[in-house]
Amino acid sequence: MPVQNAPIAYDFHGDQPFSVPFADIKPEDIHIYLDLDTKVGKNTCGQKCTHCWFVNYEKVYDRSFAMEEGPLIKAGLESQGFHVYPRYVDSFAYDGEFMRIYGPANNREFRQDADHTPTETMAKGDAWTSGRPLLADNWMELLDLARESGYGTISITYHGVIDENLAVVDDGSYPIKGVFSGALTEEVLRRIGKYNEHWRAVSGESDDAFRVNIGVTVGRHNHGRQSLERYVHYFNKLGVDxxxxxxxxxxxxxxxxxxxxxxxxxxxxxDLKELHETVEMSFQLGVSEDFGTFGIKVMGFPGHVGWCRAGRQLFAAIPTPEETLSEAGGERREKIGDIVGCVNTFEPHLGILVRTTAEGEEAGYRVEFDHDAIEAFTAKRLSGHYKDGCFARELAEEQQLVSRVPERRRLPIVETAS
Incomplete structure (x- = not known):
């Protein structure tokens, strides 16, 4: 029986046709993920997930821009018209220092309906977290900081399989190791709920301080209609948004x-389309663009959804060792970062991030795109060389992107009392 659920949310990073020359795409139509800090461990996300891209790719392992320089880079690129998204391992990293510096950041654009209406998540800042920092003793202070910094959503990465009784399977069998468990996520949700109650009591407001978004990774360990429907009922019960x-x-x-x-x-x-049409959802369903385009038409999304704009309207800027490019007439140009297409595999290389300094002047920051490389990459997509709208897997296989990060001692995870 049909039900009336909120529209399905999708990722949005532009809809310019691939036939448009890159030189004709305006900066205002380009999104840049600024990877400010990729350090994984107890001071950031508190985890070390075995499948994490920041753990597995040497070019982004344990990298960062200087804390004081990040805002200058962001401001410099925004002054040129780019949409810049500061990205770090966890919004609550370093006891919320990034929140203090960058204010109400969002990690991407979420839209709904054919007219690209922003979802409710986009109304305020979106704090993304493993959940681990909110198990620390200062969790109330961290949530205070998030609210005062303009955040209205807490987004938690969820890892767990749900059984027939709508309970988390918490027996150590979850195949992806190093993750924050679904059972612990329940405790974090209780804490956010407790904070919302406290906020309503002290402020007199009727609305919660925070919405809660959950991100569920789907693989062969938890796919299929039955498994997906269990997630629906489970999160209905938990009251997420x-x-x-x-x-x-x-x-x-x-x-x-x-x-x-x-x-x-x-x-x-x-399965997701059928569930959305037949099972009542107290939350908004969202589907990531990383599912690609095989079978996507059933969703009824706008035609561009699923055809990732990475390498044309979406890029990542990642820190690199500094390198002097030129020095003349009192001006120095230094490469401080790489510009890459896929924001998850950090390939292909499509430009550089440059800092320009001159005596007596403030530093300037610019992206220098490699237009030839971008057009060559676009041509491969148009020719069908990459068949999926999310080309990440094909690119990884083509470039043999296996983990080349040496095995390192895992950082200790400190359990905290609730």
């Missing part, structure tokens, strides 16, 4: 057996 499903990717070749086939992805789209 958005549940966004994303497709498992074997970054660095880790847990490749969990990746869905094209046929399984098409079935996942059918």
């Amino acid at each position: 958005t549940v966004r499903f994303n497709n498992y990717a074997a970054h660095g070749g880790k847990h490749a057996e969990l990746q869905l086939s094209h046929e399984e992805i098409a079935q996942a789209y059918r």
